[in-house]
Amino acid sequence: xxxxxxxxxxxxxxxxxxxxxxxxxxxxxxxxxxxxxxxxxxxxxxxxxxxxxxxxxxxxxxxxxxxxxxxxxxxxxxxxxxxxxxxxxxxxxxxxxxxxxxxxxxxxxxxxxxxxxxxxxxxxxxxxxxxxxxxxxxxxxxxxxxxxxxxxxxxxxxxxxxxxxxxxxxxxxxxxxxxxxxxxxxxxxxxxxxxxxxxxxxxxxxxxxxxxxxxxxxxxxxxxxxxxxxxxxxxxxxxxxxxxxxxxxxxxxxxxxxxxxxxxxxxxxxxxxxxxxxxxxxxxxxxxxxxxxxxxxxxxxxxxxxxxxxxxxxxxxx
Amino acid sequence: xxxxxxxxxxxxxxxxxxxxxxxxxxxxxxxxxxxxxxxxxxxxxxxxxxxxxxxxxxxxxxxxxxxxxxxxxxxxxxxxxxxxxxxxxxxxxxxxxxxxxxxxxxxxxxxxxxxxxxxxxxxxxxxxxxxxxxxxxxxxxxxxxxxxxxxxxxxxxxxxxxxxxxxxxxxxxxxxxxxxxxxxxxxxxxxxxxxxxxxxxxxxxxxxxxxxxxxxxxxxxxxxxx
Numbered sequence: 001x002x003x004x005x006x007x008x009x010x011x012x013x014x015x016x017x018x019x020x021x022x023x024x025x026x027x028x029x030x031x032x033x034x035x036x037x038x039x040x041x042x043x044x045x046x047x048x049x050x051x052x053x054x055x056x057x058x059x060x061x062x063x064x065x066x067x068x069x070x071x072x073x074x075x076x077x078x079x080x081x082x083x084x085x086x087x088x089x090x091x092x093x094x095x096x097x098x099x100x101x102x103x104x105x106x107x108x109x110x111x112x113x114x115x116x117x118x119x120x121x122x123x124x125x126x127x128x129x130x131x132x133x134x135x136x137x138x139x140x141x142x143x144x145x146x147x148x149x150x151x152x153x154x155x156x157x158x159x160x161x162x163x164x165x166x167x168x169x170x171x172x173x174x175x176x177x178x179x180x181x182x183x184x185x186x187x188x189x190x191x192x193x194x195x196x197x198x199x200x201x202x203x204x205x206x207x208x209x210x211x212x213x214x215x216x217x218x219x220x221x222x223x224x225x226x227x228x229x230x231x232x233x234x235x236x237x238x239x240x241x242x243x244x245x246x247x248x249x250x251x252x253x254x255x256x257x258x259x260x261x262x263x264x265x266x267x268x269x270x271x272x273x274x275x276x277x278x279x280x281x282x283x284x285x286x287x288x289x290x291x292x293x294x295x296x297x298x299x300x301x302x303x304x305x306x307x308x309x310x311x312x313x314x315x316x317x318x
Numbered sequence: 319x320x321x322x323x324x325x326x327x328x329x330x331x332x333x334x335x336x337x338x339x340x341x342x343x344x345x346x347x348x349x350x351x352x353x354x355x356x357x358x359x360x361x362x363x364x365x366x367x368x369x370x371x372x373x374x375x376x377x378x379x380x381x382x383x384x385x386x387x388x389x390x391x392x393x394x395x396x397x398x399x400x401x402x403x404x405x406x407x408x409x410x411x412x413x414x415x416x417x418x419x420x421x422x423x424x425x426x427x428x429x430x431x432x433x434x435x436x437x438x439x440x441x442x443x444x445x446x447x448x449x450x451x452x453x454x455x456x457x458x459x460x461x462x463x464x465x466x467x468x469x470x471x472x473x474x475x476x477x478x479x480x481x482x483x484x485x486x487x488x489x490x491x492x493x494x495x496x497x498x499x500x501x502x503x504x505x506x507x508x509x510x511x512x513x514x515x516x517x518x519x520x521x522x523x524x525x526x527x528x529x530x531x532x533x534x535x536x537x538x539x540x541x542x543x544x
Binding site for chain 1: 369397416425429
């Protein structure tokens with residue numbers, strides 16, 4: 001009996017969805033637009049996260065050592081730094097590495113290369129590049145270095161300079177801006193979701209309103225609430241599923257189109273220089289398709305199904 | 319079978335639809351309720367399916383107070399009452415077959431019963447050839463016959479027909495009345511409202527005359543006194 005009831009409810013829901021062509025179309029358009037706003041939130045958030053991560057990644061501090069600093073002391077300091085909870089990573093650049101990098105960069109500039117030869121000895125100090133887990137923690141790391149003030153065997157300080165003060169302004173600003181941007185993004189996303197839910201809810205309510213006489217007739221012939229409401233919910237879920245499918249196709253198209261557009265606008269080389277902008281959305285869409293699928297289809301089904309379920313309630317009181 | 323016990327209905331705007339109405343209906347009776355528009359006929363009918371609630375008094379179906387039933391019990395009671403409305407109230411997105419099948423499915427009849435009974439009942443109202451048509455493709459008389467088919471397909475104990483001929487021409491009116499009489503002859507109670515004197519004269523039987531919410535005459539000789 002339960003199976004028969006479910007079969008009849010599902011069949012009626014499908015038939016209603018098909019026969020109420022214009023209303024179904026209107027509902028699908030509205031739900032698709034709402035789901036697209038969800039998609040926009042997902043993409044904006046992904047793009048924003050990539051952008052912020054890249055900016056965070058570009059912020060660092062460097063510790064420059066004296067030319068006489070022994071490598072073993074520098075490596076010991078690097079080991080200490082790696083054990084700090086604030087530090088994400090450190091990179092040691094020896095004097096030879098620094099000279100090699102400089103030479104590689106300026107090898108086509110004869111004047112500079114001549115000047116380097118005139119200096120004779122390697123003028124570049126060894127350094128440690130430090131990346132913090134959070135940009136706000138660079139001050140702590142700089143303070144740690146100042147307090148520690150490591151020395152060599154003869155008691156001479158080995159640190160020549162920490163460039164924290166030079167980067168402090170941008171680090172401080174980023175530390176303030178990044179949480180603000182993240183919070184603003186969350187608020188805007190929430191507002192969009194609320195607007196989408198209200199619009200869909202009202203559309204479904206109007207559709208159910210047009211069926212109120214049918215609902216009354218069904219009730220008067222003795223149909224139970226589930227028998228009357230069931231097909232409406234099935235139709236609502238159908239609106240959601242079709243809308244979700246359209247939205248996913250639109251999102252995929254947008255992800256790939258936006259990448260192509262960025263490449264075209266910026267030029268391949270420029271875009272490559274700003275690597276963060278290339279293929280962000282398409283890569284994100286591919287990598288997170290399962291999650292996006294669940295969010296969009298889930299939102300569509302919930303919006304359509306739950307709205308229909310609730311909207312039908314007031315007309316079941318016959 | 320049915321008893322209206324001192325039933326009154328006053329709407330919030332103070333309009334009195336029913337005023338201390340009491341009467342009973344026996345099984346297999348054919349009762350015609352007559353009166354001008356606004357006399358309270360439809361309100362009386364709606365009381366029986368709990369579409370309206372009395373402000374005073376009670377309506378009993380087989381000694382059960384209808385308005386004290388739970389929603390579930392009300393659904394079950396409605397399955398024992400076949401309703402025919404002046405405006406047909408067919409579901410426009412369903413075919414003739416589906417409109418009738420729905421009433422059977424709603425009361426839990428299996429697919430085999432639905433498949434055999436729906437064509438049969440459509441033959442009874444002479445609409446076997448319109449089984450796959452939609453209501454918009456039917457004439458007024460045909461729609462009303464579909465509504466009657468829907469009302470009787472579940473074999474209810476009582477058929478309530480509220481002005482079923484109100485929108486029909488004389489030929490279709492006669493046809494509908496003939497069908498209702500046939501249903502009554504098959505042992506069903508029929509409760510009909512009309513303001514058409516010709517209909518009353520055709521039917522004969524018990525006639526309850528209403529005026530301004532009151533019963534002014536309950537005549538078993540089939541006379542329409544207004």
